[in-house]
Amino acid sequence: MPQPPExxxxxxxxxxxxxxxxxxxxxxxxxxxxxxxHEGYAIGVIEAGAETFxxxxxxxxxxxxxxxxxxxxxxxxxxALTAAGWRYRMLYPSAELLRRVASALAGCAQDYxxxxxxxxxxxxxxxxxxxxxxxxxxxxxxxxxxxxxxHMLCCLIQRHADGARAAMPLSTQRLQPPLRQAQEYLxxxxxxxxxxxxxxxLAHLSPYxxxxxxxxxVGLSPHAYQTQLRLQQAKTLLVAGMAPADVxxxxxxxxxxxLNRHFKRxxxxxxxxxxx
Numbered sequence: 001m002p003q004p005p006e007x008x009x010x011x012x013x014x015x016x017x018x019x020x021x022x023x024x025x026x027x028x029x030x031x032x033x034x035x036x037x038h039e040g041y042a043i044g045v046i047e048a049g050a051e052t053f054x055x056x057x058x059x060x061x062x063x064x065x066x067x068x069x070x071x072x073x074x075x076x077x078x079x080a081l082t083a084a085g086w087r088y089r090m091l092y093p094s095a096e097l098l099r100r101v102a103s104a105l106a107g108c109a110q111d112y113x114x115x116x117x118x119x120x121x122x123x124x125x126x127x128x129x130x131x132x133x134x135x136x137x138x139x140x141x142x143x144x145x146x147x148x149x150x151h152m153l154c155c156l157i158q159r160h161a162d163g164a165r166a167a168m169p170l171s172t173q174r175l176q177p178p179l180r181q182a183q184e185y186l187x188x189x190x191x192x193x194x195x196x197x198x199x200x201x202l203a204h205l206s207p208y209x210x211x212x213x214x215x216x217x218v219g220l221s222p223h224a225y226q227t228q229l230r231l232q233q234a235k236t237l238l239v240a241g242m243a244p245a246d247v248x249x250x251x252x253x254x255x256x257x258x259l260n261r262h263f264k265r266x267x268x269x270x271x272x273x274x275x276x
Contacts, residue, residue, distance in 0.1 A: 006085070012269045013276065015136060018149060020239070022092040023136055024268055029085035033078035035220060036228060036266040037170050040094040042070035043156065045126045045133075049086030053078045055118050062086075062119045067126050069115040069160065072169040075219035076118075089133040093153065095169045101153045102161070111166035113157050120160055128152040170228075175217050178203040182214065186222065190229035191252035196222065231266050234259060238275040247271065 010026040024044075033053070044067070051062045055076040062068050068088075070076055072095045080086055095112050102110040132148040139145065175183045181202040186194060199222055200210035215221050220228060230251040237247045248259035256271075263271045 008085070010269045010273065011137075012267075012273055013137070014239075015145065017142055018145065019094040019097045021094070021097070021136070021149070023133060024090040024092070025088075025133070025137065026090075026268060027085060027087040028268075029080060029083070031079070031268070032265065033076075033268065034262075034265040035075050035077050035224060036231075037073050037075050037220075038070065038092060039169050039171060039232065040072050040092055041098055041167075042068070042090060042092055043129065044068050044088050044090035045129045047087045047089060047130075049084050050081035051078055051086045051088065052081045053118075060119050065121070065123070065126060067120045067122055067129065069118055069120065069156070071115055071167040072112065073167065073173055089130060091129070091133060091136075091149075093149075095167065098153065098157070098167075101150060102157055105154055105157060112169065113161040114165040114167045115160055116162045116165070117160065122159065125152070125156055125159060128155060173218075178205070179210075179214060179217055182210070182222070183218075183225075186226055187229065190226050191233070191250065193252075194222075194226060227262055228266070231263060234263060234271065235267070235274065238271055241275070244271040244275065 006029060008027055008029050008031060010024065012022070012024050014023065015021040046062045046064050046066050046068065048064050050064060051068070053060055053062070053076050055070065055074065061081055099110060099112050102113045129152055132152045135144050135148050174180060182199040185199065185202055196207050196210070200207045203210050203213070205213060211221065214225070218225055230253065233251045234247050237250060238244065242250070244259060245256045248256045253259040253262070260270055263274070267274055
């Protein structure tokens with residue numbers, strides 16, 4: 001008998017006791033992540049298959065067993081390298097949590113740790129990530145959660161952080177004038193209809209040059225940046241318990257189907273599953 005086609009699986013949850021740490025365990029085959037950023041870090045292990053993603057102006061391949069580390073505020077994508085897809089475990093710790101860990105290690109206040117290499121071959125760290133991830137999924141002990149997560153993050157920073165540089169979460173990234181005025185307008189009006197000509201006028205540029213300049217500075221087009229802001233607010237409202245249909249209307253999507261499509265391509269799961 002022919003084997004049934006393999007299915008994609010996604011399990012998402014969060015731990016409110018650890019700065020609302022988000023966790024994902026997934027098997028993707030045809031799913032693709034659109035260009036997006038995280039306000040915090042994305043740290044994980046490829047358990048099977050291979051993922052490829054565009055990051056810092058080049059393509060990277062994360063094979064089975066490798067560790068993936070994406071800094072906050074940096075644009076990246078994600079998709080399967082082959083038709084077999086990939087399976088992985090991901091953690092999304094807040095930027096503040098990583099800064100606290102780095103400060104504890106140094107014994108004084110530190111900036112957000114910066115990781116220069118997005119794909120590393122480190123079996124020790126890979127095993128620690130998997131162990132912490134499994135405990136956070138199955139173990140009810142808060143002390144075990146705290147201990148394994150902190151130990152893993154300490155080792156990750158010690159072994160792979162670049163002490164000479166600091167990461168920049170999206171909320172801390174301010175463009176230089178004249179693009180800053182357009183960015184601030186989008187930040188304040190992302191839920192509304194925004195016209196390209198209005199943004200370009202704020203930046204004192206033609207629409208063509210504004211598009212090119214904004215994309216070069218941010219890594220996202222103005223529309224993709226607006227969508228990113230809408231999705232960040234959508235996540236906040238979903239965690240607060242708002243229904244997806246109401247969230248879609250509140251943040252500016254045409255309807256729930258538009259929210260669903262954009263949300264899954266950035267977060268990896270539908271809004272209803274994220275809400276829990």
